Amino acid sequence: MIDKTTPDAAAAVADIPDGATVMIGGFGRAGQPVELIDALIAHGAADLTIVNNNAGNGDTGLAALLAAGRVRKIVCSFPRQSDSWVFDGLYRDGRIELELVPQGNLAERIRAAGAGIGAFFSPTGVGTELAEGKEARTIEGRDYVLEYPIRADFALIAARAADRWGNLVYRETARNFGPIMASAATTTIVQVDELVPLGSLDPETVVTPGIFVDRVVPVGIRSWLDADGAFVGGVDLEGRPLAAATAEEAAA
Amino acid sequence: MSAQRTAGTRISRDELAAVIAADIPEGSIVNLGIGAPTLVANALPEGLEIILHTENGMLGMGPAPEPGRIDPDLINAGKQAVTELPGAAYFHHADSFAMMRGGHLDVCVLGAFQVSEHGDLANWSTGAPGAIPAVGGAMDLAIGAKSVYVMTDLLTKTGESKLVASCSYPLTGVGCVTRVYTDHAVFDVTPDGFAVRQAFGDNTIDSLAELTGLALVDATQGSSPDASGGARTKEEVR
Known part of the structure; x- marks a missing residue:
């Protein structure tokens, strides 16, 4: 029997060594595998190279991993955001590449x-400083630069649901980097809202086939969905109940 | 430049968004950059099917949700809450950028620090020492969409023209801009430099030439359009 489910996040990330390259899914907070990141922080692996679109938001998730001093280098497109103060401080202090x-x-x-x-x-980046030093070629009259693959030892991603073979479905724009990161890492670890019985995912709608997935960690259905996965709302963009968010703003 | 400059009529951001929206035909697939370009969404005529693309993985993006209906899984490239319209589709990041690079997007609207008369765009970095660089999808959008529209004030806060002979800020893309919508006038990028397509209020070709310090082609309605007066298509730019 094939069963990729792992009982908890701590066990799922326990073999990530110091110096590993780790892809972390998500675009901003959407699709960020926060429970897996928290487990990675608790696990203690250091000197990591992280691949993500951003460089953390607020003080949780990827930002907390950076704040814990575990990241040597980050590969990303958009580190500077209104709530990227953790990265900003490390970068200005020369403590992160x-x-x-x-x-x-x-x-x-x-x-x-x-x-x-x-x-x-x-063709992206041609003639800009981000293409400096890269091999260039003109093909059928258009200019290009040579780009190399980014591989990782581990990928940590989030999906809506999985079966025990690791077939994945996502939800809305939380899909973002999940499917491609799942394919690019030696070991892919996925946190999901729920594990569903084998055969209950419609094969026509599976987005990431289980061949790309090694470990599945069910972490529970998020607060803005009901038990059937239907959207119920009542939260802010960080997923906090609206009443609590309002109270915090009132206190601020 | 010194001495007195005639500022001329300036239209508001919302008015400019309406000018841009009126130039986008039904059926277009459109990506609106972060910031002022998002105003164009509010100005699109109701009832026309214009599909909005957001590079974090969605076609058919709708407006902000009602209060209490924020969905943390459903955001735009600016990481703001949005909604899905009937006909929407989700996809992963590599597919999303294939849509740009592969020439499938009809229009993108971007902000700018500078645009050169050759259509070079600078909009991601001022190159200031100590600044934290961030590029996001700007370079992909700039070279990908069939028509690249820039939405910007003509002048910086200190009165310098953002239309320039050659960009001094780091480039986002080379020869990629189709048209520049500013608060003073609309300019097409042509093989002969900037052509004034529409001048707002009391702006004239001469006053705009003075503000920008550039020689401008008159392509306003009523002028006799010559063969080179129109905006270049992507193929010509490439």
């Missing part, structure tokens, strides 16, 4: 790694 990659090149480099592509010519 940044590789800035245009978002589409970031996505395609991850996809290329998962697809076994050795490198590819991209």
Whole structure:
């Protein structure tokens, strides 16, 4: 029997070593695997290279991993945000290395790694400082620069539901980097709202087939969904109950 | 430049958004950049099917949700809460940027620090020492959409023209801009430089030439359009 479910997040991340390259899914907070990141912080692996679109929001999730001093380098497209104060401080103090990659090149480099592509010519960034030093070629009259794949030792992603074979479905724009990161890492660990019985996911709607998934960690249905996964609302963008958010703002 | 400059009529951001929206035909697939370009969404005529793309993985994006209906899984590229319209589709990031790079997007509207008369765009970094760089999807959008529209004030807060002979800020894309919508006038990028397509209020070709310090082609309605006066298509730009 194939069963990729792992009882808890701590067990799922326990073999991530110091110095590992770890892809972390999510665009801002949407699709960020917060429970897996918290487990990685508790696990203690350090000197990590992190691949994500951003560089953390607020003080939780990826931002907390950065704040714990575990990240040597981050590969991302958009580190500077209104709530990226943790990264901003580390960067200004010279305590974190940044590789800035245009978002589409970031996505395609991850996809290329998962697809076994050795490198590819991209028109994005041609003539800009982000393409300096890269091999260039003109193909049918258009200019391109050579971009190499980004691989990882581990990918930590979030999905809506999985079965025990690791077939995944996502929800809305929380899908973002999940499918491509799942394919680009040696070991892919997925947190899901719920584990569903094998055979209950419609094969026509599976987005990430289980071949790309190694471990599945059910973490519970999020507060803005009901037990059937239907949207019920009543939260802010951080997923906090609206009443609590209002009270906090009133106190601030 | 020194001495007195005639500022001329300036239209508001919302008015400019309406000018841009009126130039987007039904059936277009459109990406609106973070910031002022998002105002264009509010100005699109009701009843027309214009599909909004957001690079974090959605076509058919709708407006902000009602209070209490914020969905943390459903956001736009600016990480604001949005909604889905009937006909919407979700996809992963590599597909989303294939839509840009592959030339499937009809229009994108971006902000700018500078646009050169060759259509070069600078909108991601001022290159200031100590600034934290962030590029996001700007470089992909700039080279990807069939028509790249820039929405910006003509002048910086200190009165410098954002239309320039050559960009001094780090480039986002080379020869990629189709048209520039400013608060003073609308300019097409042509092989002969900027062509004034529409001048608002009391702005004239001469006053705009003075404000920008550039030689401008007159392509306003009523002028006799010559063969090179129109905006370049993507193929010509490439």
